[in-house]
Structures are given as structure tokens and as C-alpha cells.
């Protein structure tokens with residue numbers, strides 16, 4: 406809250422010292438720890454004497470504000486370096502009872518004077534994943550930009566420093582949105598649901614609520630008495646909107662109303678949990694739910710509903726489906742990462758070799774009908790407790806985690822945007838149709 410005063414004071418100090426000399430003398434902006442508290446407004450009179458910390462420089466000319474007031478914006482703090490770079494410090498979210506932490510969701514808007522050119526640097530990317538340090542900068546090879554928050558383009562970043570990411574932008578209007586990948590917000594999902602709700606092929610079933618009370622829904626597309634069932638879940642990790650775009654494309658294809666759509670729904674009904682971590686999406690978090698649980702973990706045992714109500718709601722839904730003789734024949738968990746592979750896990754279940762054969766068939770069909778070229782995890786891979794691993798182990802459901810590379814689509818030689826993933830989702834319906842046909846189902 407005292408940041409503006411603090412900055413104003415630093416500005417007065419810089420002016421008193423002679424701005425150029427002051428700026429030239431400061432190699433780095435002030436360290437964040439404690440600095441604002443050391444510069445209360447009442448001490449302004451002492452500001453002319455050299456402060457014990459380096460000065461924070463005044464606003465970069467033409468940049469007024471980094472806006473994070475809107476839906477899905479990332480929590481962050483920022484300051485200006487002496488060379489005019491805007492330093493964006495992302496905030497981590499933390500896993501409960503573990504050292505795991507994650508920052509990497511990027512979504513904010515620069516407000517300023519049209520025509521301003523500015524370099525941005527993303528910081529605080531030292532994530533901890535499964536107890537191992539790993540900087541997410543190596544996977545942050547692109548960001549997306551938009552003037553209106555609707556039409557996006559992707560640009561390359563410079564991540565050569567290893568622990569930070571830099572890129573230059575120009576404000577062509579008073580506001581420029583910056584995101585890691587093209588965002589998909591709760592309002593986007595609500596628009597989709599409103600569009601399809603009245604369709605006789607669609608059923609939308611509330612299954613429970615998030616930690617903060619947001620309603621979770623399973624969207625059914627197809628006839629309930631269809632002999633085969635596919636389940637998809639997107640957005641367990643809020644920074645990863647790719648799965649939502651895939652779902653958009655799939656649903657649009659299935660509801661197109663043409664002869665091909667009828668064929669695609671003749672034997673298969675789709676059940677989709679489109680946004681598992683709605684709280685995280687609303688608040689611009691990166692990985693965990695609001696109580697520090699990873700919603701793509703601990704599926705290898707009964708869900709702790711006090712900490713992960715989002716997963717408990719889904720577990721209950723799955724068990725209702727199984728009790729009604731409607732066990733999903735295939736479950737796919739949709740994610741973004743820097744690799745884009747199919748994550749085939751290998752829990753110790755009796756039918757594992759046959760499961761692996763079916764997944765090999767599925768991968769072959771993905772390569773045949775979509776732009777997928779990234780491949781699958783190898784023979785030693787197991788990621789215990791993911792939905793893919795846990796549903797196979799506990800319920801005998803053929804389940805898999807599908808990652809989508811967030812910065813590059815090798816099969817298209819393009820940086821990904823929502824429309825590329827929508828196109829993938831549309832083709833996915835054909836993949837499932839051919840998959841069940843090949844298995845004689």
C-alpha cells in the first residue's frame with residue numbers, strides 16, 4: 406500500500422541528487438525486502454541524504470501502470486530498472502506440506518502512452534517441482550500480446566539468462582495485454598456453456614463446488630445411451646489454458662449438426678469437466694488450489710475433500726457413473742508444459758501390457774489425424790497419483806495425461822494460439838471414433 410509514497414520519495418531523492426547521477430550510480434533497483442517500510446512518508450525530509458539502499462527509479466516514460474485488476478490476471482509486483490526495463494516479479498503459489506512452489510502464470514496489462522516502446526523482464530521463476538528446483542524460464546520461450554484481450558499474437562522471448570525472461574513490446578494503444586499463452590477465463594467458459602446449454606445433445610450437471618464456492622460442472626455432449634464414453638478434464642493447473650481451447654474445438658465439432666457430427670456421436674458420448682481449478686483461474690494462480698493442493702495428484706487414494714473439494718466432487722461423479730454401469734472407456738487429462746507429450750504412466754495393474762498397446766494405438770491415431778508429433782513418455786515413466794495414473798490404478802479406466810507444448814507446435818512450426826488448440830480438439834473427435842472402431846468397440 407505504501408509503494409506509491411515510497412516511489413514518490415525515491416523520485417524526489419533522485420531529483421535532489423541530480424537524476425542522471427543518481428540513476429547512473431544504481432546498478433540494480435532496491436532489493437524488495439523491507440525497503441518500503443524503511444521509507445515512510447514522515448521521513449521525507451531526510452531523503453536528501455544518501456539512503457542505505459539503492460534508489461528505485463521513477464516510472465519509465467510512457468508507462469503508467471501494470472494493471473492486474475481483472476479476471477485471471479497474475480498476482481505480481483513490479484518496479485523500474487535504471488535502464489528503463491520494467492521488472493515484473495511474479496508471485497508463487499505454494500503446495501501444502503511440501504517445498505513445491507510455482508510461478509509461471511503471466512497475464513497483465515500495461516497501461517501508458519500509445520507509441521511507447523518498453524522492455525519487460527519476468528522474474529521470480531525459481532519454481533520447485535516435486536522437491537527439485539527448476540527455473541521455468543527455460544520453458545517461457547514465448548508470450549502472447551493483445552490490444553483488446555481477444556485477438557492475440559505470439560512473440561518470442563529472450564530466456565538466455567536462464568532465470569529470467571525478457572521481451573520488448575510497443576504500446577500501439579493505451580493498453581496492451583501480455584499473457585504467457587492466449588488466456589481462457591471463466592467468462593469464456595460461461596459464454597461456451599450459454600451457447601450450448603439448450604442443445605438437446607448437451608447436458609450440464611453441477612457436481613460440486615470449489616474451495617471458494619464456485620460451481621463445478623460436467624458437460625455431457627452426446628446421447629447418454631451411447632455405448633462408449635470419453636471423459637476429459639481441463640485446467641487442473643490454472644496457468645494452462647490449452648486444454649480449454651481443445652475442449653472448445655471438440656465441443657464445436659461435435660455440435661456442428663452435420664452428417665459427420667452425427668457419425669462422431671453415434672457410438673461415443675463425451676463427459677467433460679472443463680475447468681477443474683476455477684478459483685485458481687479466477688485469481689490468476691499458477692498450479693495449486695486455494696488450499697495448496699495439486700488437483701492432478703493424489704488420485705491413487707481416496708480424495709481428501711476438506712482440502713481438495715474439486716477432486717472430491719469429481720471422484721463422487723466417477724463412482725456414480727461406475728455404479729450406473731457407465732464407466733468411462735477413456736479419460737484424458739489436459740495440460741500445458743514445455744514438451745507437449747502424451748504422459749503414459751505405468752501403475753502396477755494386471756492389464757498393463759494391453760493398456761500400453763491401446764495407448765500406442767491412440768498415439769498413432771493422434772499423429773494421423775492431428776498436428777501431434779511430440780510422442781509419449783518412455784518405458785520407465787511413472788507419475789504416481791496423476792489422474793492418468795490414479796484412475797487406471799484405482800478404477801481400471803484407460804486414462805492418460807496429454808500435455809500441450811505452450812511455446813511451440815512442432816507439427817505446424819508455429820507458436821501456439823487458442824485457434825491451433827481448437828483445431829486439435831475438433832480433430833480429436835475423429836481420433837476417438839477411429840480408436841473405438843479399431844478396438845472393435
Ligand SMILES: [Zn+2]
Pocket residue numbers: 642645740741
Ligand atoms: Zn499441468
